[in-house]
Amino acid sequence: xxxxxxxxxxxxxxxxxxxxxxxxxxxxxxxxxxxxxxxxxxxxxxxxxxxxxxxxxxxxxxxxxxxxxxxxxxxxxxxxxxxxxxxxxxxxxxxxxxxxxxxxxxxxxxxxxxxxxxxxxxxxxxxxxxxxxxxxxxxxxxxxxxxxxxx
Numbered sequence: 096x097x098x099x100x101x102x103x104x105x106x107x108x109x110x111x112x113x114x115x116x117x118x119x120x121x122x123x124x125x126x127x128x129x130x131x132x133x134x135x136x137x138x139x140x141x142x143x144x145x146x147x148x149x150x151x152x153x154x155x156x157x158x159x160x161x162x163x164x165x166x167x168x169x170x171x172x173x174x175x176x177x178x179x180x181x182x183x184x185x186x187x188x189x190x191x192x193x194x195x196x197x198x199x200x201x202x203x204x205x206x207x208x209x210x211x212x213x214x215x216x217x218x219x220x221x222x223x224x225x226x227x228x229x230x231x232x233x234x235x236x237x238x239x240x241x242x243x244x245x246x
Contacts (some may be wrong), residue, residue, distance in 0.1 A: 102131035112219065113228070113243045121157075124238040125164055125201060126182040132165050133178050135244065137215040143178035144206030149216035152201045153190070155233045160187070160199045163241055165224045169207070178215065219246050
């Protein structure tokens, strides 16, 4: 099977940047969305997976889950000045709450390093992940997500 492309950056906006991420599985889609988000901000290839952290995010739908996942990466950037280039472990699970509601959960290990302006060639600071025109779905047996971020 041919490898699915990871992501593409769309630059048709003035105060925003959009990207489309792809994956053969939902987990691969989330990994590639994280890589796209990082690549907008710094040179992704220069971010080494020196330090790993575990994260867990929950939401009632896939759009909310993807947005919270990407916001978690922005949180780590803001609080610890960390950028992530590798996601060696990720699972997306359906949970049933005590009230009987369905909830989705991402559990992942993300690896990267602290930002170094001399090494990482920072380009753009992302302020937020937008729900505007956000889309997630399947096409041609692969997952895709379209995401707009405020810069």
